[in-house]
Amino acid sequence: MRLGSGTFAACCVVIEVLGVALFLRGFFPVPVCSFSGTEHQTESPAPEPSAGAISNWTKLPPPLFSKVVIMLIDALRDDFVFGSEGVKFMPYTTYLVEKGSSHSFVAEAKPPTVTMPRIKALMTGSLPGFIDVVRNLNSPTLLEDSVITQAKAAGKRIIFYGDETWVKLFPKHFLEYDGTTSFFVSDYTEVDDNVTRHLDKVLKRRDWDVLILHYLGLDHIGHISGPNSPLIGRKLSEMDSVLMKIHTSLLAEERETLLPNLLVLCGDHGMSEAGGHGASSVEEVNTALILISSAFERKPGDVRHPKYIQQTDLAATLSIGLGLPIPRGSVGSLIFPVVEGKPMREQLRFLHLNTVQLSKLLQENVPSYRKEPGFEQFKVSERLHGNWIRLYLEENNSEVLFNLGSKVRRQYLDALRTLSLSLSRQAAQYDVYSMAAGTVLVLEVVALLLLCVPQALSGKAELDVPLLSPVSSLLFYLLLLALAALHVVVCTSSDSSCYLCSLPWLAAGGVMVLISTLLCAVVSALTGMFAAGSRLSKNPLPSNSRWSELDLLILSGTVGHVLSLGASSFIEEEHQTWYFLVNTLCLALCHEIYRNCFVGDDCAPQRCPHAGEEFDGVAAAPQGKSTGPDVWELDRASKHPSPLEALRGPERWMVLASPWVILSCCRLLRSLNQTGVQWAHRPDLGHWLTSSDHKAELSVLATVSLIMIFVLVQKRCSLASKVAMAFGLLGIYCYRVAVGNLLFPWQQNNKDISKGITEARFVYVFVLGILFTGTKDLLKSQITADDFTVKTVGLWEIYSGLVLLAALLLRPHNLPVLALSLVIQTVMTHFVWRPLRHDAAEVTVMHYWFGQAFFYFQGNSNSIATVDISAGFVGLDAYVEIPAVLLTAFATYTGPVLWAGHLVNFLASEASRPAPETQASGTLYLRTKLTSTSMDGVKASIGFWSKKARGGSRCGGWASALRPLAPGGLHLLSALQTATADPWLPQLQAC
Amino acid sequence: MKDTDIKRLLYVHLLCIFSIILSIFIPSFFLENFSVLETHLTWLCICSVSVTAVNLVLYLVVKPNASSKRSSLSYKVTRFLKCCIYFLMSCFSFHVIFVLYGAPLIELALETFLLAVTLSTFTTVPCLCLLGPNFKAWLRVFSRNGVTSIWENSLQITTVSSFVGTWLGAFPIPLDWGRPWQEWPISCTLGATFGYVAGLVTSPLWIYWNRKKLTYKNN
């Protein structure tokens, strides 16, 4: 079957997306959840176990606390409270932790350490799936059972102030609320003032039972300037005074009521050394949790060190404290010190309730739950508990009772720990069958692509896809039969849930047909290739004769990069790979240039003409050359005399210096932002520049970069665009001054910080204007055919509009990244690609490499923690979803997008030049993008497998999985991917 | 030219390998606590000195290119000085390249420089011995079809394999194994050494196997 390469590419992408989707569906752990829906609200609580005698206590125990205040400080890392900073800036809290009536803990958050899943974990006690990150920006209503739902059902009155996420999760649960949007990351005072201003009033009121406060300022400071900024100390003192205010007010009120009150201070996640969060480093995972209540009184000498607990434990504890049933999906265990002061019978009752709830959850999620050690322990302790109750009711002597009671308690605590652990592990189980099917699909598509690439590169825009014959072949039917048998066996035997099995038969059958068709196609393509290869080997000229050292480097580098992703360290430190490859590429170019310059014109004239056949098979091998290139190279050299010979004077010197210029630029950019995991904490220029003491230096740097951007971009624009560009860049500087990042020279220190909306919109106008003129020029060139100059100018204008937008969105310390990327593009174009006449494929791959390297130069990494969400709110005064997502995506992928844009420009301008060997750009471009997209798919899957094999943290893996799914971005096709991926997101959540 | 030359080449290379092996074992008799990994810098110095010495001695003994006709003392001295300058320059340029590749600029500068010296010993010193301070000749040897004798051919192989070894040596650095040899620049120096030794071993063998096909123009 003959296919146009466009159709072929589209088909491959669709199938690949399907494979990746299937894989991800299998990979993302299905959250452990309670299947008994919300309709069984009035389920009676488990009665006290009893052996023989009948207990009279069947109702839920009464609440332990009358009022509960939850003060959640976003990104409250454990050492902000328990470390030296806490001692310095939070004196009241430190006093409470060390001497007051409180229990302090280090609560471990499970990745993804992003706010919304963490809130869910705190309130439901369950482990939110990784897919929840995607929905972090737009959290839907929480349907699962949670403390809030239970409290609402029990008639508790809840008041909430703080992050809007809560209001979205619990839209009808609060008596009163005031949500603050968390999207103006650059604002860290107003978000908190909005919460604190309600405090005085609300603390005096008596008409509430639960008060929840979510302070965002600390997290925003972290995102802006990292955990070591002086702003952190100030914010912590502010929080300390808030805590003091709440605590004293609660204490004052307590005198009038019988029950004590509870004040919970906690963080949702930590803060990495770079200031972000999302991954699984120790700093991001460990949060502070302090429970303060007069019920926790202690004797003077009682030193309590912060114990390590799970974040999910809070939900169960809060429920017990409020006298509510524990949320059904909770995997946490009761924080025992909270009930330690109660009588033994109540303690055991609480523990029993928690164990019963966990074992029920286990029964619902694990078919073979009877074999679980936790369940056996539960049964044993329940029996012992019954005996204890009997003794208790018979009123035995208190010593015996106490001894037996503490034994039962120990049993219960053990059972709780085991149950909680096995449930958490359950949440991390994969659906291997779906994963395998997805991987097979992706690999088959990639194999087919790789097999077809030589054919596609041969120049014809059409390729022969061996599809029709395999469908009718015997192999196909055999495969289909075998797969169907496998499917039946797997689906009937496996006891855990499996996505493919839950699909309707037709869909599963479709997947199997796809797999076997592709396999047949690959097989027939392979046989075809071998046949062609054996035919070719009889020919005197082998087909691979065109490979030069540079081609080899490019090929092995790209393949090597993909292979390197098999190790999770190489995913975490992927930037190192790209920097290394780009450096090597520059050195290889350097070698090529110097050889062309010196050997090319001095030695070659005497040596080359008679060097041809004589040297076949000589000396070339150590450098990985085969015999072919010599002949080819010489042919080319004789046809086109070495292009560098024509260059004389300054231009020649520039050519010689260009690799070194590029290398130094890369080195500079590399020290601008430290990324990755292992070395992310190292000091870098970016942190130095963003610290508030160096505003003047940052301003100078930003000015220089903006001027460089203007100089480099304007020369190929029309006059109108030039002017617009200049005004736009000026507007960017004004915007940054208004936001408070930069300074005007006449300004000493600006006090009034605004959101800079006017300035940003001013720039947007020019961006749109430039894009519009560019598009107009492009359309004009379409009408008046063959008008290449108009077309190139139009393309370049669109490109410069994107550059202007990027300059607006990037943080000011990242402006040099943009400027130097333009420098490198210019130098490469004028002094490397054109003089050395690299062909379109080489140039494309080089653009891909540089684009990847620039993704990391910006400070990005494969962790979601480094995504700069503040970019999505430039010039918006409220959160508008679509523009915010688009802008964030563009700012994140600026490097790759701009390099892709430059590639289009370069290929178009080369096509317009009267050069003989440039190819038509469009199809080739599409093809390369396609391969790189599939590379990303492979990358994700390989990453996953390695992660799975290591059993380590999955953070790097899932983050890199999100990359191919991210909207916008390097891959022009990934928009399509997301569109296809979206429909099954709700299904993921359905559970 | 064929078999005797290849034999001589083989012996010369074996002596070089021997010198590296000696540099690992001999110093432990004189220095306390000497080991390649822990006192890495000392080993680097000893290794480079011994390899340089062996190269120079072998060059003087074997004289692979009996070309220079003018042999006045002043000519020899200037040539020697020029060689020294070339060597230093190559050390510095390697250092610069390592920094460009991401080596820290200020801290560990000594380590980086010693790596540069070691790599120069494995690559520049043999070049200087064989080709002299003649940049054109170097470029000729390291471009395709440029070699004119088995000596140059083996030079090409050993140099390239040293570079490749150093390059590959950088790969384990980001892995989170936490081994002592993952420290900068140990894995690279080890890579360079292995690459050099591999080049020394393979080049005579490769030339021997391909001796039928190899024809050099000017001899």
Ligand SMILES: [Zn+2]
């Ligand atoms: Zn948060």
Ligand SMILES: [Zn+2]
């Ligand atoms: Zn945050």
